[in-house]
Amino acid sequence: MIVCADDYGMGEDIDRAILELCGSNRLSAVSCMVALERCGRDVLKPLLELQSGVDIGLHFCIADETLTALENKKSLPAFGTVLRQSLLGQIRANEIRNEVAAQYELFLKKCGRSPDYIDGHLHAHQLPGIREGLIEFVSSLPPRGRPYVRNTCEPVKNLRKHRLPWLKAAFIGNYGARMLSELRAADISTNEGFAGIYDFKNYHRYPEYFPGFAACLQKKNGILVVHPGHTENWRRSEFEFLRDSSSAFVTPNRFQSRTGD
Numbered sequence: 001m002i003v004c005a006d007d008y009g010m011g012e013d014i015d016r017a018i019l020e021l022c023g024s025n026r027l028s029a030v031s032c033m034v035a036l037e038r039c040g041r042d043v044l045k046p047l048l049e050l051q052s053g054v055d056i057g058l059h060f061c062i063a064d065e066t067l068t069a070l071e072n073k074k075s076l077p078a079f080g081t082v083l084r085q086s087l088l089g090q091i092r093a094n095e096i097r098n099e100v101a102a103q104y105e106l107f108l109k110k111c112g113r114s115p116d117y118i119d120g121h122l123h124a125h126q127l128p129g130i131r132e133g134l135i136e137f138v139s140s141l142p143p144r145g146r147p148y149v150r151n152t153c154e155p156v157k158n159l160r161k162h163r164l165p166w167l168k169a170a171f172i173g174n175y176g177a178r179m180l181s182e183l184r185a186a187d188i189s190t191n192e193g194f195a196g197i198y199d200f201k202n203y204h205r206y207p208e209y210f211p212g213f214a215a216c217l218q219k220k221n222g223i224l225v226v227h228p229g230h231t232e233n234w235r236r237s238e239f240e241f242l243r244d245s246s247s248a249f250v251t252p253n254r255f256q257s258r259t260g261d
Contacts (some may be wrong), residue, residue: 001217003224003242003252004029004150006059006121008047009039010067013230015047017239021048021228026242028252029223031059031119034106037069041110048111055254057147060109060134062101063124071106079122088128096133104137117255119150126152126175135186143257148189148255150223152176152197154216159195160213169197189257193222203234204260207241220256 003019006203008030021027030047033039046054059065063082065075077085085091107115119125125134138146144245151178152169157164176194183190195213198206213224228242229235 001193001220001222001224001251002028002055002255003226004031004055004057004119005226005228006034006119008149009033009036011038011231014228014235015043017228017230017235019050021239021242022047022054024243025053025060025242027054027226028099028254029117031117032111032115033059033061033067033121034105034110035070035072036059036067037071037101037238038112038235043208045145051113051128056111056113057117057150057179058115059101060098060103060118060120062099062123062130063122064144067121072092079124079203082124082130083127086129089129091129091133092125092128093129093133093136096130097137098133100134100137103251106175115147117148117150122224123152123175125149125170126179128173128178130178131175131179131182135188138188139186145180146188148191148257149179149183151183151190152194153179153239154182154194158216159212162215164195164209164212164216165198165202170201173196189255191221191223191255192219193217194225195222196225200234203229203237203242206234206237210241210245222252223251 005027008018009016009032063079065078152172154173156166156170195216226238228239
């Protein structure tokens with residue numbers, strides 16, 4: 001499975017935790033928030049020095065009012081606002097395509113290379129209107145140079161089989177299933193399986209959840225999303241488990257491209 005850490009560039013404590021886990025081969029993918037001003041070349045440099053061992057992706061930011069100091073100087077709306085606009089058909093795919101293109105260019109500028117994959121902060125890249133714009137942009141790239149795109153589709157029966165929390169995962173996975181279908185129709189590479197979703201208030205149960213997350217992901221391109229850090233309790237819980245665990249941990253692999261990709 002792929003073990004993917006989100007939110008690189010959001011804060012120093014998060015960056016430091018991710019770099020330590022990369023250095024000990026605990027991660028195989030890292031999603032970068034290049035839309036943030038602080039996520040500049042100096043912050044990205046130590047991660048890029050580890051790129052031979054990890055996929056480095058674009059963490060597309062379109063929602064989260066808590067994010068500040070964006071490169072484009074615009075504030076982001078709350079996720080609930082974006083969700084409502086999306087369900088009402090008020091989000092235009094062409095505008096999203098332009099925003100994805102702008103953040104993709106920021107990634108090229110700051111990293112000196114294209115991203116291995118694209119996903120979304122708060123998984124908002126899968127919402128109606130947003131996913132169409134994202135898929136339009138990725139489809140416009142040369143086939144051999146296209147990044148893969150993450151989806152959050154995981155059958156609820158698998159989560160329940162392994163006694164994992166499933167309500168939040170089912171909500172996110174519903175949009176992931178639609179994203180998966182549209183990515184396949186567009187012939188864009190994507191992961192097969194997704195786990196790691198739980199109520200962060202229950203962070204003390206993370207060591208209990210982790211083996212079940214891993215058990216759900218039987219295919220090489222299954223993704224287990226993690227959010228390591230040092231400051232917030234839930235992030236620190238994930239970091240410490242990933243750093244210290246040996247018996248329950250499965251060595252992660254990078255995304256396996258299809259023949260001809």
